[in-house]
Amino acid sequence: MKSVLSTTVASADLAGRFPSGSDLESVQGGLQRSAARLEAAEKLASNYDAVAQEAVDAIYSKFPSGSGRDMDAETQKGKCKRDIIHYLRLINYCLIVGGTGPLDEWGIAGGREVYRALGIGTDTYVTGLNYLRNRGCAPRDLSPQALGEYNGYLDYLINSMS
Numbered sequence: 001m002k003s004v005l006s007t008t009v010a011s012a013d014l015a016g017r018f019p020s021g022s023d024l025e026s027v028q029g030g031l032q033r034s035a036a037r038l039e040a041a042e043k044l045a046s047n048y049d050a051v052a053q054e055a056v057d058a059i060y061s062k063f064p065s066g067s068g069r070d071m072d073a074e075t076q077k078g079k080c081k082r083d084i085i086h087y088l089r090l091i092n093y094c095l096i097v098g099g100t101g102p103l104d105e106w107g108i109a110g111g112r113e114v115y116r117a118l119g120i121g122t123d124t125y126v127t128g129l130n131y132l133r134n135r136g137c138a139p140r141d142l143s144p145q146a147l148g149e150y151n152g153y154l155d156y157l158i159n160s161m162s
Contacts, residue, residue: 002097002099002100002101002104002105003030003097003098003099003101004026004027004029004030004031004098004099005027005030005098006099006101007099008023008024008026008027011023030098030099031098033098033145033149034098035145036143036145036146036148036149037095037096037098037146037149038095038096039142039143039145039146040095040142040146040147040149040150041092041095041096043141043142043146044088044091044092044095044150045092048085048088048089049085051088051132052081052084052085052088053081054131054132054135055081055084055128055129055131055132056077056080056081056084056128058127058128058131058132059080059124059125059127059128059131060077060080062124062127063124063127080124080125080128083125084125084128084129086107087103087107087125087129087157090102090103090106090107090157091103091150091153091154091157094153095149095150095153100153100156103153103156103157103160107157108157108160108161111160111161112160112161122161122162125161126158126161126162129154129157129158129161130158132154133151133154133155133158136150136151
């Protein structure tokens with residue numbers, strides 16, 4: 001799994017060198033932001049269901065008929081919520097490790113192809129994730145630093161799906 005530390009060491013190793021001063025500054029920056037990331041991870045972990053439900057509500061307010069698949073609305077919403085929770089868990093893992101590895105390995109790689117094969121537009125998920133990014137408020141929900149870390153991973157996921 002990629003983290004700030006493992007990425008830095010792997011890059012230096014690939015180049016056949018020891019980590020440089022700028023490499024170590026990058027690691028230090030990641031470690032300094034760890035308290036904010038852990039705050040965001042803890043808050044997200046305690047609210048998966050409610051946060052996912054807000055995203056699903058936002059999706060279905062914009063796309064009332066969902067993806068148009070041949071299934072009843074409640075089943076469709078349940079599967080949508082399951083997928084949003086999956087992405088939120090991956091973001092939680094990213095917050096903990098301080099890198100995009102969990103999203104890259106378990107959420108993004110092949111995700112677009114899977115949705116295309118199932119006839120589900122990623123724009124529906126982008127709508128829900130955008131809602132979550134825009135809904136967050138500091139200091140109501142998280143400290144400004146923690147909200148920035150959380151939003152950074154949401155942006156990363158949104159950009160990969162767009």
